[in-house]
Amino acid sequence: MAQTEQEILEGLANIVNEETGLDVGDVQMDKSFTDDLDIDSLSMMTIVVNAEEAFGVRIPDDEVKNLTTVGDAVRFIQNAQG
């Protein structure tokens, strides 16, 4: 079942927090995973796999490099759920 953008953002923020210890409040739509949140590629893969499980979607490896910002990921997940 599709979730709202806000629901996905909150879920993703929790996953990022679990993996990196970053405050949930720091995970905002316009933040870049690498430049703003300092998330390395290994952490990104863990976040992706955990997000796949949490949101019931598949995020292909080729797609991960296109997910620059938190908003990119939220929108991808929302479309995939659609």
Next chain:
Amino acid sequence: MTAAPDVKVVVTGLGATTPLGGDVPSTWAAILAGTSGVRTLTYDWVETYALPVTIGAPVHTPADQVLSRVEIRRLDPNAQYAMIASREAWADAGAPEVEPERLGVVIGTGIGGVWTLIDQWENLREKGPRRIFPLAVPMLMPNSASGNVSLDLGARAGAHTIVSACASGAESMGFAADMIRSGRADVVVAGGAEGAMHPLCIGGFTAMQALSKRNDDPTRASRPYDTARDGFVMGEGAAVIVLESEAHAKARGARIYAEFAGLGMSADSHHIAAPEPEGAGASRAMVEAVSRAGLTPRDVVHINAHATSTPVGDVAEANAIRRAFGADADGMPVSATKSMTGHLLGAAGALEGVLTILAVHHRLAPATINLDNLDPEIDLDVIRGEVRTLPDGDIAALNNSFGFGGHNVAFAVKSI
């Protein structure tokens, strides 16, 4: 005492997380009080796998009470313990100012990241390859601890991992001292870590008849030199020291615990797990450690023995001590601190190294607990009942560590 090596190496910091305490002061206090760190294991898996051995010596202070949640997720227990002990040792040394290129790390382990290895294998089997944790390999590799400590401290002179089973921790300290003597580093953080309190390891050591089965009396199970000893008790944790060239330590006005004076090593080439019964290789390591330290046997006033509480091993080491020092061994009171800590495997030699350093520093040698009836085959002055005060003046002590594979490591510590 005779000529010493050109570059003196001294100990300026101590750190540990052990079955007796979350740091060095609490561990040392428990050692002097004769406390046992052995207890009944309450993990679900003890029952799940119906393990025949249900006792062990887990760390006193769980790592998740010390490290951040993210560190716990990204480090195997082995590296978690190494990190805790290294940070304590570093702070204890006063966080020395040193060029990163002159700071080294040597952390040994016996088994490495066994929890991660098996957890991730389970993930692969149950959920498929995509669910393998991306940090699986850097967490399970045996050099994970030294790499992570190097990263944590910004140490760039070299990060090394010594793997020689239960001699790993002691050999790491020796390797570190050699790094300083050979001019590769001014300061080295060195020790051993083990986080192998896993059913596979308990099951494996049980299969080789190495562990005590005194399940109904855990605190009395580790009893080196006692006639009723029936094997070792598995422990976990880490111990780390900061080694420094004497010149570097003095220039910054550091507190010096003792001199790390001489290292001796040999290999038995006898059997993959059993000690050579006459102790020829072990005695060669001890003699070499004393001689390289510029000492004579009469300078050695204390030995922290490997003494794991196995029927064969304890006698083999006692024979080796006699073979090495003859009648002079009468003047070397022996402590078997595994009677309290259990056997920390790859961290054992490091923890006993710390205890040897503290014995010289405080001039107090720990007593061996659970020694009700001394095995008549043990012809040594084993300290029991109460701690022994060591003499004033220049003194030295020896730490022995041996490992499956036939590894023998001894090192001598001198008072300052």
